[in-house]
Amino acid sequence: MSTPRFLLHHGLRSRSARILWLLEEAGLPFELHVHDLQKGTHKAPALTDHNPHGKVPTLIDRGPDGTWSTVVTESAAICLHVADQALAAGTARLAPPLHAKERGAYLTWMLYTPAVLEPAFTDAAFPRVAAPPASSLGWAPLDEALARVESALKTGPFLLGEMFSAADIMVGGMLSWLTAWQKLPADHAVFAPYIAALNARPAGQRARARDAELLAAREAAAT
Numbered sequence: 001m002s003t004p005r006f007l008l009h010h011g012l013r014s015r016s017a018r019i020l021w022l023l024e025e026a027g028l029p030f031e032l033h034v035h036d037l038q039k040g041t042h043k044a045p046a047l048t049d050h051n052p053h054g055k056v057p058t059l060i061d062r063g064p065d066g067t068w069s070t071v072v073t074e075s076a077a078i079c080l081h082v083a084d085q086a087l088a089a090g091t092a093r094l095a096p097p098l099h100a101k102e103r104g105a106y107l108t109w110m111l112y113t114p115a116v117l118e119p120a121f122t123d124a125a126f127p128r129v130a131a132p133p134a135s136s137l138g139w140a141p142l143d144e145a146l147a148r149v150e151s152a153l154k155t156g157p158f159l160l161g162e163m164f165s166a167a168d169i170m171v172g173g174m175l176s177w178l179t180a181w182q183k184l185p186a187d188h189a190v191f192a193p194y195i196a197a198l199n200a201r202p203a204g205q206r207a208r209a210r211d212a213e214l215l216a217a218r219e220a221a222a223t
């Protein structure tokens with residue numbers, strides 16, 4: 001068997017779960033290097049040689065003919081990269097092509113999670129002692145940010161309408177997380193059906209099943 005195209009440095013129950021789902025959607029061969037975040041295996045050279053922060057997800061792309069060793073860090077950058085590579089390889093359509101008008105909305109929603117939703121969530125979950133001037137923050141408050149996502153989903157079922165894209169992995173993954181953190185009601189009129197539509201995707205189900213197996217194997221090994 002030839003070497004898989006991608007190697008994902010992965011942590012169980014972490015942000016890299018979205019990238020495992022993305023890779024299942026992309027249809028290009030990949031392998032995992034699973035880290036134990038509790039034991040700190042992600043702070044060893046196997047990962048820090050590629051990502052000085054020692055953070056997951058980190059992706060190595062060996063390229064279409066195996067001659068690259070391109071490193072991509074940051075979940076949104078990984079989504080953009082893999083979606084474009086899958087488009088070029090013809091294995092999946094997870095991004096609108098460069099010339100498509102949907103590209104603007106796609107890029108906006110792709111970056112919205114790390115640039116707005118995650119910082120807004122952090123502000124809401126861990127309030128600051130002194131509030132900085134709102135105009136100095138690069139993101140809207142969480143309720144305002146969520147209202148924008150809600151309005152984008154009016155047409156649905158996905159952020160770009162009928163087309164599922166890698167941006168849904170970033171935004172949808174974050175909404176699931178906010179629901180788990182009880183920052184969103186589980187029966188929200190717009191987000192609950194959106195999350196249900198995302199949860200119904202076979203690639204996401206495969207990714208979650210694989211994560212659950214890896215976790216069970218780790219727990220069995222620890223006993």
Ligand SMILES: N[C@@H](CCC(=O)N[C@@H](CS)C(=O)NCC(=O)O)C(=O)O
Pocket residue numbers: 011013014015016037042054055056057073074075076114
């Ligand atoms: N901005 C990064 C964040 C990555 C990140 O913080 N990952 C966490 C897991 S959810 C991690 O690796 N934590 C381990 C550590 O920092 O020691 C992304 O979106 O990919």
